[in-house]
Amino acid sequence: xxxxxxxxxxxxxxxxxxxxxxxxxxxxxxxxxxxxxxxxxxxxxxxxxxxxxxxxxxxxxxxxxxxxxxxxxxxxxxxxxxxxxxxxxxxxxxxxxxxxxxxxxxxxxxxxxxxxxxxxxxxxxxxxxxxxxxxxxxxxxxxxxxxxxxxxxxxxxxxxxxxxxxxxxxxxxxxxxxxxxxxxxxxxxxxxxxxxxxxxxxxxxxxxxxxxxxxxxxxxxxxxxxxxxxxxxxxxxxxxxxxxxxxxxxxxxxxxxxxxxxxxxxxxxxxxxxxxxxxxxxxxxxxxxxxxxxxxxxxxxxxxxxxxxxxxxxxxxxxxxxxxxxxxxxxxxxxxxxxxxxxxxxxxxxxxxxxxxxxxxxxxxxxxxxxxxxxxxxxxxxxxxxxxxxxxxxxxxxxxxxxxxxxxxxxx
Ligand SMILES: *Cc1c(COP(=O)(O)O)cnc(C)c1O
Numbered sequence: 574x575x576x577x578x579x580x581x582x583x584x585x586x587x588x589x590x591x592x593x594x595x596x597x598x599x600x601x602x603x604x605x606x607x608x609x610x611x612x613x614x615x616x617x618x619x620x621x622x623x624x625x626x627x628x629x630x631x632x633x634x635x636x637x638x639x640x641x642x643x644x645x646x647x648x649x650x651x652x653x654x655x656x657x658x659x660x661x662x663x664x665x666x667x668x669x670x671x672x673x674x675x676x677x678x679x680x681x682x683x684x685x686x687x688x689x690x691x692x693x694x695x696x697x698x699x700x701x702x703x704x705x706x707x708x709x710x711x712x713x714x715x716x717x718x719x720x721x722x723x724x725x726x727x728x729x730x731x732x733x734x735x736x737x738x739x740x741x742x743x744x745x746x747x748x749x750x751x752x753x754x755x756x757x758x759x760x761x762x763x764x765x766x767x768x769x770x771x772x773x774x775x776x777x778x779x780x781x782x783x784x785x786x787x788x789x790x791x792x793x794x795x796x797x798x799x800x801x802x803x804x805x806x807x808x809x810x811x812x813x814x815x816x817x818x819x820x821x822x823x824x825x826x827x828x829x830x831x832x833x834x835x836x837x838x839x840x841x842x843x844x845x846x847x848x849x850x851x852x853x854x855x856x857x858x859x860x861x862x863x864x865x866x867x868x869x870x871x872x873x874x875x876x877x878x879x880x881x882x883x884x885x886x887x888x889x890x891x892x893x894x895x896x897x898x899x900x901x902x903x904x905x906x907x908x909x910x911x912x913x914x915x916x917x918x919x920x921x922x923x924x925x926x927x928x929x930x931x932x933x934x935x936x937x938x939x940x941x942x943x944x945x946x947x948x949x950x951x952x953x954x955x956x957x958x959x960x961x962x963x964x965x966x967x968x969x970x971x972x973x974x975x976x977x978x979x980x981x982x983x984x985x
Contacts, residue, residue: 882921
């Protein structure tokens with residue numbers, strides 16, 4: 574875990590948050606600067622909550638930084654999708670009013686036990702009969718017959734991947750097996766759900782429609798009704814090479830799927846559409862709300878050696894090859910609007926040759942040692958993936974007033 578410390582740059586409070594340029598001009602940071610945009614995160618959360626016809630669970634793994642969690646809460650999100658006991662403890666401590674859900678399909682017994690008995694978590698995901706048995710055993714006092722049902726049980730379905738990142742390789746079962754698990758879970762469940770993940774950064778709303786259809790098939794095969802369909806995460810944001818369809822298109826595809834669910838009588842809630850919808854967005858709520866400022870330590874042709882890299886906040890710029898928006902911060906120079914740009918690759922600070930980010934990052938052709946670069950859309954899966962490898966652990970986190978470096982249609 575990277576050490577972050579709060580720099581008191583805004584004594585007058587949130588209204589007086591500084592700009593990235595002002596901070597960099599003043600502090601001339603030689604360590605990476607992680608810039609959080611709380612207003613951007615809150616706005617993205619607000620828009621998602623407003624658009625999505627169901628409960629919105631923030632996927633905590635995407636960025637568990639306390640200031641991010643508070644901004645998501647400020648945007649109206651009241652549910653948190655946690656995958657570990659430390660995430661559960663963090664949310665409980667910071668946001669006592671939050672609803673916490675334990676949606677990792679494979680959990681340690683002590684984690685299940687503590688989540689239920691210590692933190693009051695009642696919702697659990699699973700994708701095997703063995704895991705269901707663990708959940709039932711660790712949550713119900715042994716030998717207690719006739720105890721009221723309190724568990725929310727969610728079967729993770731494997732679906733075709735529509736996203737840039739596969740999230741079905743490890744978890745999720747085919748429809749036939751999901752049906753058997755739904756049947757097995759129903760007697761233990763106060764509420765029964767089916768969940769899936771179409772893959773992160775999913776640019777195709779149709780992937781949700783297809784997943785909903787498969788979920789309906791699994792429920793029909795099971796012969797039991799479900800209360801909740803949890804469509805997972807995967808909602809995309811803009812990157813330099815991708816402008817996603819507006820959020821409405823996703824909501825439309827999911828809503829159509831839910832209606833068919835209702836029409837087929839597969840829902841148990843008695844709501845209009847027969848099922849309650851949940852979503853677990855991570856990236857969509859927070860990506861635009863974070864950027865990283867790095868400093869150039871050496872230029873060699875079209876390669877820039879900078880002070881953060883794939884073992885730091887820029888993991889996704891490495892092998893996954895995500896493109897991030899980049900700009901030079903105009904310190905001690907007036908940046909001409911029409912300064913010629915050139916494509917650069919970046920190298921991070923560690924000694925591993927894998928610490929390479931091929932980009933291309935579009936930057937002024939005359940960029941040189943000492944210049945600062947801001948890389949955007951890094952509020953998701955950025956700072957939370959930092960390691961201390963090779964001793965590079967000096968990043969500082971601050972809050973800024975800047976808008977996101979790229980807008981995403983529909984929210985944020
Ligand atoms: C990672 C994850 C999410 C969040 O995914 P995004 O693509 O960031 O929206 C949601 N649910 C589960 C189960 C996850 O593993």
